[in-house]
Amino acid sequence: MARLATRASSVIRRSGMNGGSRSLGTLALIVTAALWGSNHVVARAARDAAPLPALVFWRWLPALIILTVIGWPSLRRGWPEIRPRLGELTIGGIVGVGLFSFLLIxxxxxxxxxxxxxxxxxxPVWIVLIGWIVGQAQIARMGQVGLAMAFVGTLLIISKGDLLLLTGLQLNLGNLWSLLAAIFFAWFSIRVREWSRVIETLPLTVVTAWAGLLLVSLPVYVIWVASGGPWYAWTDADxxxxxxxxxYTGLGPTMLGNVFYMYGVATNGPTRAAGFLYLSPLCTAVFSIWWLGEHLAWYHVVGIAAIFAGLILLGRLGRERKAIS
Known part of the structure; x- marks a missing residue:
């Protein structure tokens, strides 16, 4: 992993999109999926030890400092493109990094x-749906079927297999937070796709992450500490x-996850890299069962199968449109 991190940092510093080994980039994407999949598991295990504001703030601060040092040359080089877009990048960081981190964790x-x-x-489902709502994408009939399947799968997981809970509003708050996190990140991903046409990936990550940290995570953390909350752990916790x-969450999923993912994109291309992220929820399931002792219920299996089936339909339509064009 040290060799992989060194190679990834080197590629990012050079900002070359064609350098590096594809096989090593593939390994980086697999590691990314495992790291991001473990993020929820570690957060779940740490909920009785570290307060939420402390975990969200401290997982980002050291990782972002390191990423800033790595990306400083490309940040300076891209500043002429960043400066006129600083306002919208700030809003993107607030939503896609600051609020998203709190909702996800x-x-x-x-x-x-x-x-x-x-x-x-x-x-990815919300990315397509939001793109359709704002008029940036069209959804064919089979695409609508895919969206419906993914939506039903999501509702099945949120309601824990009892869809009647949806009518009584007796839903788990954590699942609703997770759903909002997915929607917020989908909107952020659409904006990132537009920004990345003129701004390199690493400086874009650094700028939006600093916005989320300074304008969301830091104020919440300061209020938490000022109101008597512990700095990083509950007083009676381990x-x-x-x-x-x-x-782990700071150096693993936050820092190395971003570095490895960018390296994977640089060596394999964005389309191929995005496909590896579907391994992330499967990694979460394995880690959750193995480490936390959670159980895989029937509505988990049916729900994720419906979500993946919907994503496959949407992905197939996307490939067909590319082939036609």
Whole structure:
């Protein structure tokens, strides 16, 4: 992993999209899926040790400092393109990094990690739906079927197999937070796709992440501490677990996950790289069952199968449109 991180950092510093080994990039994408899949599991395990505001803030601060150092040359080089878009990038960071981080980690604090991972897998569905709502995409009949299947699968997981709960509004708050996180990140992904046409990936990540940290995570954390909340762990908690969770989520999913994913995109291309992210919820399920002792229920299996089936239909339509064009 150290060799992979060194190669990834080197590629990002050079900002070359064609360099590097495709096989090593494939390994980086698999590691990314595992790291991001473990994020919910570690957060779930740490909920009784580290307060939510502390975990969200400290997981980003050291990772972002390191990413800023790595990306400083490309940040300076891209500043002429970044500066006129700083306002919209700031809003993107607030929504896609700051609020998203609280909703994602907060969802794992209140719901089983396996459900958070599966709900988070609906992000591509919301990307298509939001694109259709704002007039940036058209959805054919089979695409509508795919969206419906993914939507039903999501509802099945959120309601834990009892769709009558939806009418009584007796839903798990953590699952609703996770759903909002997926929607927020979908909107952010659409904006990133537009920004990345003129701004390199690493400086774009650094700028939006600083916006989310300084304007969302930091104020919430300061209010938390000022109101008497602990700095990083509950007073009666295992300090080692709290520190370990903060260190792992910061250096693992947050920093290395972003570095490895960008390396995978650079060596394999964005379309191929995005496909590997479907491994993430499966990794979450494996880690949740193995480490937390969570159970895979029938509505998890049926729900994620419906979500994946919907994504396959949407992906097939996307490939057909490319072939026609």
């Amino acid at each position: 907060g969802g794992a604090y209140q719901s089983p990690a396996i459900e958070v991972g599966f709900i988070n897998a609906t992000t 300090m080692a677990i709290a520190l370990g969770a903060i260190a």
